[in-house]
Amino acid sequence: MSLEYxxxxxxxxxxALNSHDFDYxxxxxxLGSFIKDGSYIRNLFSIYPSLTYPCHTSITTGxxxxxxxxxxxxxxxPKRYLNEEWYWYEKYIKVPTIFDYAMKKGYSCGTVxxxxxxxxxxxxxxxxxxxxxxxxxxxxxxxxxTTNLLPQILKYGxxxxxxxxxxxxxxxxxxxxxxxxxxxxxxLFVHFTELDYIRHxxxxxxxxxxxxxxxMDKRVARIIDSTKKAGIYNETSFIILGDxxxxxxxxxxxxxxxxxxxxxxxxxxxxxxxxxxxxxxxCGGSAQIFLRNKQDKSTLNKVYNILNNIYMDSNSCIKxxxxxxxxxxxxxxxxxxxxxxxxxxxxxxxxxxxxxxxVPRTKFPxxxxxxxxxxxxxxxxxxxxxxGMNINNSYLSKAYLVDIAPTLAKLLNIxxxxxxxxxxxxxxxxx
Numbered sequence: 001m002s003l004e005y006x007x008x009x010x011x012x013x014x015x016a017l018n019s020h021d022f023d024y025x026x027x028x029x030x031l032g033s034f035i036k037d038g039s040y041i042r043n044l045f046s047i048y049p050s051l052t053y054p055c056h057t058s059i060t061t062g063x064x065x066x067x068x069x070x071x072x073x074x075x076x077x078p079k080r081y082l083n084e085e086w087y088w089y090e091k092y093i094k095v096p097t098i099f100d101y102a103m104k105k106g107y108s109c110g111t112v113x114x115x116x117x118x119x120x121x122x123x124x125x126x127x128x129x130x131x132x133x134x135x136x137x138x139x140x141x142x143x144x145x146t147t148n149l150l151p152q153i154l155k156y157g158x159x160x161x162x163x164x165x166x167x168x169x170x171x172x173x174x175x176x177x178x179x180x181x182x183x184x185x186x187x188l189f190v191h192f193t194e195l196d197y198i199r200h201x202x203x204x205x206x207x208x209x210x211x212x213x214x215x216m217d218k219r220v221a222r223i224i225d226s227t228k229k230a231g232i233y234n235e236t237s238f239i240i241l242g243d244x245x246x247x248x249x250x251x252x253x254x255x256x257x258x259x260x261x262x263x264x265x266x267x268x269x270x271x272x273x274x275x276x277x278x279x280x281x282x283c284g285g286s287a288q289i290f291l292r293n294k295q296d297k298s299t300l301n302k303v304y305n306i307l308n309n310i311y312m313d314s315n316s317c318i319k320x321x322x323x324x325x326x327x328x329x330x331x332x333x334x335x336x337x338x339x340x341x342x343x344x345x346x347x348x349x350x351x352x353x354x355x356x357x358x359v360p361r362t363k364f365p366x367x368x369x370x371x372x373x374x375x376x377x378x379x380x381x382x383x384x385x386x387x388g389m390n391i392n393n394s395y396l397s398k399a400y401l402v403d404i405a406p407t408l409a410k411l412l413n414i415x416x417x418x419x420x421x422x423x424x425x426x427x428x429x430x431x
Contacts, residue, residue, distance in 0.1 A: 005413040005430060006389055008236040010180075011189045012223070013059070013114070014216055015052060016196035016371070017242025019043050019381040024210055028217040030224070031385060034240065038387025039427035043398040046244040048331035049283040049372040050380045053087050055243035055401060056115040056191070060097040062405030062419030064332030069094035070116055071335040076290050078265070078279040079272070081256070081351045088129045088144075090120035098405050099187065101414045107186035112176050113168075114189045118144045124179055126153060128191060152178050165194040166215060173219045180226040187412065190223075192216060199246040200367040204379060237389050237411055237428075241404065242382030244371045247285060251358050252350035253317050253343055255280035255287065258306055260353055264299065271353050278303045280349065281337075284372025287349035288337035300338060307339055310357065317358055319344045320374070331374070332420065342374055390429045399424055 022042060025031045034040060047058045047065060049072060057070040065071045069092060074084040090097070099109045099122050110124035111117045118127040126145045141153050156174040160167045169192045176190050195212045202208055220240065227233040256279065259265045264278040273279075277299045281288050289307065291299055311321045320342040328334040343349060347358070348370045354363070361368065373380050384399070390411055402421030409416045410423045410430055 004390075006235065006237050006411045007186060008184070008227070008232045008389075009187050009239070009408060009411055010223070010227070010236055011059075011187075011239045011241070011408065012220065013056065013189070013191045014195055014240065014242055015191065015193045016199050016244065016246050017382050018204065018245045018379065019383050020204070020245075020379070021209075021213060022383055024213060025385075028214065030217045030221040031213070031240065034238070034385035034387045037393065038238075038385065038391050039394045039396075040386070041384040041396045041399045041424075041427070044241060044382045044384050045398060045400045046375040046380050046382060047401050048327075048333050048375055049286045050244035050375055050377070051283055051372050052196070052243055053115045057093055057097075058401045059241070059243070059404045060099065060114075060116075060189070061093065061095050062098075062402050062409075062416055062421040063095055064402060064420050066328055066332045066334035067095050067418075067420065069335075071333065071337075072281065072283050072288065074281070076279065076281040076288070076337075078276045078290075079274075081273060081279070081281075081353075084281075084351075086129075087116055088118040088127065090117050090127075092116065095418070096416070098409055098414070098416065101409065101416055102187050102412060105412070105414060107412065108183070110179050110183065110185040110188045111190070112179065112188075113172050113191045113193070115191065122146075124149055124183055124185060124188075126175060149175070149179070165197045166212075169194040169215070169219065173222060176223055177226040180223065180232075181230050184230050184232055192219070196246075199369050203248045203369045204246045205248075233388075235389055237386065237391055239384065239386050239404075239408065241384040243401070245377070245380040245382060246369045246371050247345065247373060247377065247379040248369045249285075249343075249348045250346045250361055251317065251348075252352060252361055252364060253287075253347050253358055254350050254352045254354050254356065255289075255307075255310075255341075256351060256353045257355065258310075258357055259303075262302065262306060264303070265353065267353060273353075280341075280351070282349040282351050282372075284348050284370035285377070286340060286342050286372050286374070288335065289339040289341065290337050294336070294338060303338065307341060311341070317344055317347045318342065348372070386427055392427055392429050394427050396424060396426055
């Protein structure tokens with residue numbers, strides 16, 4: 001067993017990396033070397049809902065949403081239901097992150113487009129955040145990033161060109177390489193999103209997904225090369241992982257349409273919500289049902305009957321239905337909602353208010369695939385690859401997102417308190 005702990009730890013998240021990608025990845029020169037020379041977890045199970053922001057918060061805290069408090073990507077805001085704010089800010093996290101522990105220990109910490117980190121008091125921070133209104137993206141980055149990276153944000157951000165990707169991931173890679181080479185942080189978390197972008201747009205099995213993975217292979221190679229240029233390669237552990245999978249769908253479930261017909265939602269002539277008693281907030285493959293007044297038993301019963309009637313229908317689009325207590329007990333998911341519903345395979349939930357409960361996705365032609373389903377869903381599993389200092393040559397058939405933080409903490413000789421995950425001792429080589 002090694003007696004030396006890490007001086008440098010680099011965590012790279014490839015959003016929507018799927019366990020199904022394993023056979024392709026092992027053929028790639030850089031990512032494949034992790035499988036050959038390092039450790040890997042073939043099936044890394046996500047959390048519920050399997051969405052980017054709750055998942056990434058579980059990665060950094062080692063806890064489930066009922067502890068860390070990030071229960072979705074977006075807040076429940078019925079009066080702006082098609083343009084809700086996201087959980088961008090670190091202040092929303094209810095438990096300490098690995099960054100909190102690392103900063104107290106004197107480590108330098110950085111993030112590049114890592115979710116739920118806006119406003120975090122770390123050494124180098126360029127969080128994932130974008131303007132709700134038509135503002136300049138670079139201005140938004142500047143207003144929410146540490147000032148010590150502003151020249152580089154301007155330098156690399158100027159190369160943004162339509163469409164959003166691959167420009168955004170190119171920016172992420174350029175900024176990451178700069179930080180490694182010039183700042184040499186002890187702990188650096190980086191989030192790449194092109195794969196998620198492509199799979200939402202074109203589907204899980206689109207050939208363009210493999211093209212993105214090939215680009216990611218080159219990006220990771222450049223990042224590793226940056227650690228060599230910085231003279232820290234031999235002191236660095238490299239962790240590459242995903243957050244959730246993706247599933248193709250054909251239909252939207254629009255429960256808010258039924259709530260409107262039941263006078264639980266009122267709208268104006270432009271379909272803007274003017275008042276509400278119940279609201280279905282989409283989490284993709286699942287949804288959370290909120291009551292304006294949770295103590296209103298009459299509305300609670302009415303909502304339960306509506307949901308149960310849909311669920312019990314022989315042609316139901318809903319696979320499972322849970323009370324808030326049941327969701328907490330089964331998935332460690334707790335919040336201010338009253339019910340959670342899970343879609344069947346060909347469906348996702350939408351916040352839309354239209355004439356029918358179920359509409360073809362072509363009615364709102366934005367995406368063809370999504371996530372947010374239960375973590376046991378066959379297409380929601382992701383994976384982890386690791387190599388470098390204190391990484392064994394080993395594998396695990398399965399693990400959980402909440403296991404990541406305590407494993408990383410052990411590499412840094414940090415003790416995290418009250419976590420839900422466990423250290424994956426088989427893949428690391430420290431006491």
